[in-house]
Amino acid sequence: MDAKGNGEMAAAAAEDVERAIAGPTNPMVTPLLTDLYQFTMFYAYWKAGKHHERSVFDLYFRKNPFGGEYTVFAGLEECIKFIANFKMTEDEISFIRDSLPSSCEDGFFDYLRGIDCSDVEVYAISEGSVVFPKVPLLRVEGPIAVVQLLETPFLTLINYASLVATNAARHRFVAGKSKMLLEFGLRRAQGPDGGIGASKYCYMGGFDATSNVAAGRLFGIPLRGTHSHAFVSSYMSPDEIVEKSLQSSDGSHTCEDFVSLVQTWLNKIQWSPSLRGIFGETNQSELAAFTSYALAFPNNFLALVDTYDVVRSGIPNFCAVALALNDLGYKAVGIRLDSGDLAYLSCEVRKFFCAVAKDFGVPGFEKTGITASNDLNEETLDALNKQGHEVDAYGIGTNLVTCFAQPALGCVFKLVEINNQPRIKLSEDVSKVSIPCKKRSYRLYGREGYPLVDIMTGENEPSPKVGERILCRHPFNESKRAYVVPQQVEELMKCYWPGSSGKPRVELPALKDIRDRCIKQLEKMRPDHMRRLNPTPYKVSVSAKLYDFIHFLWLNEAPVGELQ
Numbered sequence: 001m002d003a004k005g006n007g008e009m010a011a012a013a014a015e016d017v018e019r020a021i022a023g024p025t026n027p028m029v030t031p032l033l034t035d036l037y038q039f040t041m042f043y044a045y046w047k048a049g050k051h052h053e054r055s056v057f058d059l060y061f062r063k064n065p066f067g068g069e070y071t072v073f074a075g076l077e078e079c080i081k082f083i084a085n086f087k088m089t090e091d092e093i094s095f096i097r098d099s100l101p102s103s104c105e106d107g108f109f110d111y112l113r114g115i116d117c118s119d120v121e122v123y124a125i126s127e128g129s130v131v132f133p134k135v136p137l138l139r140v141e142g143p144i145a146v147v148q149l150l151e152t153p154f155l156t157l158i159n160y161a162s163l164v165a166t167n168a169a170r171h172r173f174v175a176g177k178s179k180m181l182l183e184f185g186l187r188r189a190q191g192p193d194g195g196i197g198a199s200k201y202c203y204m205g206g207f208d209a210t211s212n213v214a215a216g217r218l219f220g221i222p223l224r225g226t227h228s229h230a231f232v233s234s235y236m237s238p239d240e241i242v243e244k245s246l247q248s249s250d251g252s253h254t255c256e257d258f259v260s261l262v263q264t265w266l267n268k269i270q271w272s273p274s275l276r277g278i279f280g281e282t283n284q285s286e287l288a289a290f291t292s293y294a295l296a297f298p299n300n301f302l303a304l305v306d307t308y309d310v311v312r313s314g315i316p317n318f319c320a321v322a323l324a325l326n327d328l329g330y331k332a333v334g335i336r337l338d339s340g341d342l343a344y345l346s347c348e349v350r351k352f353f354c355a356v357a358k359d360f361g362v363p364g365f366e367k368t369g370i371t372a373s374n375d376l377n378e379e380t381l382d383a384l385n386k387q388g389h390e391v392d393a394y395g396i397g398t399n400l401v402t403c404f405a406q407p408a409l410g411c412v413f414k415l416v417e418i419n420n421q422p423r424i425k426l427s428e429d430v431s432k433v434s435i436p437c438k439k440r441s442y443r444l445y446g447r448e449g450y451p452l453v454d455i456m457t458g459e460n461e462p463s464p465k466v467g468e469r470i471l472c473r474h475p476f477n478e479s480k481r482a483y484v485v486p487q488q489v490e491e492l493m494k495c496y497w498p499g500s501s502g503k504p505r506v507e508l509p510a511l512k513d514i515r516d517r518c519i520k521q522l523e524k525m526r527p528d529h530m531r532r533l534n535p536t537p538y539k540v541s542v543s544a545k546l547y548d549f550i551h552f553l554w555l556n557e558a559p560v561g562e563l564q
């Protein structure tokens, strides 16, 4: 019989669960992925016997990116995976020993050997939530020295993730719900981690699929792709195609010469009533490439049509192949445009498809898919919408994944309490003054179901109640305040890592569920917060009690100047 008591068994079970959390996606995310000063401060804390002091840090940003008024919170799962597996190896410890001054005592390095995050608590807003400036995304509590080591990796895991997820959400907002959004950025991303991160967080922010195969495998993101110009220009003529037979979709018969069938259709299109005179000789190497691709993927035929001339070559060639496939019971997926005026060309292409559908009696052909790519961003999507277009799907790379419009989100990690004493960081710039105390935050919803305001309170204040009026104050501007009678109250931070507190831990959701939450939350926002031009700022506030305390502490900490 096992001699362990119930408590011990529960503790062991809890430990097993914690151990079961896999490490971060990127193996470079180790305890050394931090700034040197976190280790020098650690040593100084240790030397002073202060390293155990219980601290509370808030992770938050000060301004929404891309000139917008909302941000999508992303990167939490990777943070939890990091701390769940936080342990320094002998190699890492000896590297730190070599990197610190030789005067550092041996006992410190022995101490490092024992550290982990079992005494750290992390409270966080759910990943994929819409979030706003100043409201803590994470509250991290624990021994000050260890928690400080987490500052840099947490920021590096959250800043880009949230930035690119927000960028994706903004592209989705402009493109509209019905369009297919494909992330094509791997080749242009800031290195492999940037590429993998972009694929994960663009999906979270509302993209439908990625071209990044590794991301598909790691995260189960749907994979999509077309083909490149190189594939088209690699062919010289249809004579190159040796294996010309194609079995019909239902397996009932085989077309022995698919290449000739395509040629026959090209002639028919050329002389059809609606298309006569639109094009003459099309490019034969392009026709060969399309035919060959269709033979390889009769069920997934999608052709890049802009290598030579979209209207005079790419589209007629595509239609010839698509109609030949149609004879055999296959339905072509569509085309991709990668240059030129995408609004104009997409409309011309649609007209061509409609003419084919009508002239040859192929119902549904007019709906053949049109994908557009080439340096797209929010502005070009917006311009296309204004001009009118026929694009069904967008492939977006460079501007999306590099976050070209704004390269960084300024999340920070600030001490708000130590040994139960609230701390404040002052600044000449009011927006940089930190909000002290261990806090709780709530989202208050109004009568129409929209979120009205986020409010931070002291940790022990009673929570706002549905139907009860509460005063919401701007944290720093005395004249800005409002009463709110919430119709719904949502507490924002949940316990994602209980440390030794014994609190229940919220499970990490699947990426698809985080994405669903994100899409749902974005849809729930009042439209004026979401618009691209001069959006209305969402209100972020503090309770009256917290307001008074912030200003009391501010006066206490700020030295009084002396005029001479």
Ligand SMILES: Nc1ncnc2c1ncn2[C@@H]1O[C@H](COP(=O)(O)OP(=O)(O)OP(=O)(O)O)[C@@H](O)[C@H]1O
Residues within 6 Å of the ligand: 338, 339, 340, 341, 342, 343, 344, 373, 374, 375, 376, 377, 380, 383, 384, 387
């Ligand atoms: N209708 C449109 N309105 C606004 N912007 C557009 C429209 N169509 C395309 N664009 C954008 O205009 C830019 C055109 O790119 P660029 O001037 O390099 O020409 P291109 O079409 O790529 O030519 P090529 O590839 O043949 O050199 C791209 O950023 C594209 O997204």
Ligand SMILES: O=P(O)(O)OC[C@H]1O[C@H](OP(=O)(O)OP(=O)(O)O)[C@H](O)[C@@H]1O
Residues within 6 Å of the ligand: 184, 185, 187, 188, 229, 338, 373, 374, 375, 376, 395, 396, 397, 398, 399
């Ligand atoms: O334009 P982005 O938004 O970055 O999207 C990805 C681009 O990458 C591919 O070609 P690539 O740019 O490598 O070559 P190309 O410009 O000559 O087509 C593709 O054809 C897209 O144009």
Ligand SMILES: O=C(O)c1cccnc1
Residues within 6 Å of the ligand: 184, 185, 211, 224, 225, 226, 227, 228, 336, 395, 397
């Ligand atoms: O599949 C595509 O069409 C693709 C993939 C990556 C970059 N550009 C295009």
Ligand SMILES: [Mg+2]
Residues within 6 Å of the ligand: 374, 375
């Ligand atoms: Mg390009």
